Amino acid sequence: MxxxxxxxxxxxxxxxxxxxxxxxxxxxxxxxxxxxxxxxxxxxRKFKSGDWALLYDSRYKDSMGKLQTRWLGAYEIVEVFENRAVRLATIDLVRFKLLVNGHRIRLYHKTSTKQDFLQQFDNQVKTTVPAASAGGLLDPES
Known part of the structure; x- marks a missing residue:
């Protein structure tokens, strides 16, 4: 070569x-x-202002007991930015504002009180009973 x-x-x-x-x-x-x-x-994830959210507590990422919770909150979402950052506010009287990454939060569905639940249940029963009785199924007089 x-x-x-x-x-x-x-x-x-x-x-x-x-x-x-x-x-x-x-x-x-x-x-x-x-x-x-x-x-x-x-x-x-799509967040809107006015929603409620839970915040992931990253302190316990590696060493956490199995019965300890990883989520803090509930916080109110005040503002959502274009880069998926979210401004949260606590429900305390102090109401300090917190800016976090949107990947660290998840939506929180508030639990209803007993009165709210009973009111929703009554509204559902009122809307379903007249429709059923109109067909003659539950009306004892027909």
Whole structure:
């Protein structure tokens, strides 16, 4: 092999290596795009101001007892920013405001009081009973 042939062979191998690197780089970009698309489709959370949320307590991330809770709250969502940051406010009299990443919170559904539950139940019964009695199923006089 002459030196010029060895140089040509080395250049060809370097070109093949560059082609392989470009192909791997494009494959990585495609898979990252697919993962981001999946994440936005299935994991994206929509928050509105006025909702209630629980805040993840990251202090106990590694060493936590199995009966301790990881969630703090409930907090009221005051403002939602475009970068998914969320401003929370406590329900105390102090009402200090807290700015957190939207990935650290989850929606909290307030529990209803006994009176609210009974009122909702009465409203549902009132709306369903006349519709059923109109058909003659529950009306004893017909």
């Amino acid at each position: 002459t030196p010029s042939e060895a140089q040509k062979d080395c250049i060809m191998q370097l070109n093949a290596l560059d082609e392989l690197r470009k192909m791997v780089f494009s494959h990585i970009k495609i898979t990252q795009h697919q993962h981001a698309k999946w994440h936005d489709k299935y994991i994206e």
